Amino acid sequence: MFEWGSEAGAEAMPAPSLLRARGGLRSGALRSSRWRMPLVAVAQVTSTPDKEQNWSVCSALVREAAQHGAGLIFLPEGFDFIGLNPEQTLGMAEALDGPLLRRYMELARDLGVWLSLGGFHERGQDWESTQRIYNCHVVLDSMGHLVAAYRKTHLCDVELEGRVSMKESSFTNPGTEIVAPVSTPAGKVWHRPLCLVAPRPRQVLLRARAIENQCYVVAAAQTGKNHEHRTSYGHSLVVDPWGAVVAQCREGPGLCYAEIDLEYLHRIRREIPVQSHRRHDLYGTVGLVP
Template sequence: MLGFITRPPRQLLSLLCTGNRLPRISVLCTQPRPRAMEVSSSTSWELPLVAVCQVTSTPNKQENFKTCAELVLEAARLGACLAFLPEAFDFIARNPAETLQLSEPLDGDLLGRYSQLARECGIWLSLGGFHERGQDWEQTQKIYNCHVLLNNKGLVVATYRKTHLCDVEIPGQGPMRESNSTMPGTILEPPISTPAGKVGLAICYDMRFPELSLKLAQAGAEILTYPSAFGSVTGPAHWEPVSS
């Protein structure tokens, strides 16, 4: 599913953090529009058009890329300057061992394909949670949950590695231990200037820790991002009470 938002950056903040369902693309946009931030014939500025892409990832990375690429291509065709993809856009494995097996470094094949996609479409991409094999992979045999921001030339302009890992007890399902296969990040990435405004990078469970949001806001962030892959239990436990 693909949704669009055309609001000033400060209004984008609340829309992207509410977790509300967005209407389908056919309801919001029926005609291609000029590139966001492009000067029109009357010399007035277009408000930035931002695309929020919703996908259901599987262990099949090729099929996941195909689905995401179709959404990004459509977003670019309709004039979006920035497209957001969710946490685990690359894949969701069946077990921790498969997660480690399918993970890749930032300079691997999959991210290279997304860089090419951004470059060919001329669009910024927020890749909300990439299963990254870091430089310490050989020592730790663990990965990072990495939010990658690509510019419209396909270059990596920022990376944020999730600092708050989701280690929780789920009623009726047992424990969820992200830390079993994932290392926590240690650095908060400063807000990044994009055509849609200054974007602060976070991921999923980070939303439970307001200090991170406050720090990003104090640093000038106009848009706070929480790309997520919550389940049927963890989703309502976070989006509804935390964003209200």
């Protein structure tokens, strides 16, 4: 999941949104619309244990999105691969300076686009001692530079009898710090991999996050059968600050597009200035409560 804030100085129902979503633009379109709003693209894929095939699919979608004018493109958690089991996942993981991310850096640089790469299976500097990986969200700028890397702090352990069994903490280290939002051409973006294993509350939670934080929320997702033990729900979407779903992928791999209306977002925050009433002086006391 990705949450949008406004640019410093420039950050998903009742209210109508000025943000416009669309499934496609003419070839060669500019990186902003005729309203000069930044255009983002959300890629929905079916990753498998085949890393080369996954790269082929993801890079093709990135190229298509860039051709349609998107300046910031989001790929989902596990864009690199979805392993059959923890052992295979550990064996296929790479470091941030490994060959796969170098390919994405080159892709971003060649196309002149920003890439938000959800949930990369990262072998950290402690790999040799821990034999565990990190679920790392990576942001690349249009020059191909790595500008942010957030290691997922809250891991996903779920046991739904007869339906879902997942224990990310058995082979993944939790991150130890929060990464500040990144300033992009589409505003400030805060990135975090998020596991929502049950489809029914997923959209409700994403819309609630947008409303309560007065921000855009972008959720890129896996779709379809990743392998014999996993099927993903899909329905990647973009939610505006009033909780309206303004873009959503259809079933199967593909792209959806949304324009990010920062003026609309600023207006909402002016009219309902909830952030100015936050009690930062009290937050440090929360950890003292037994």
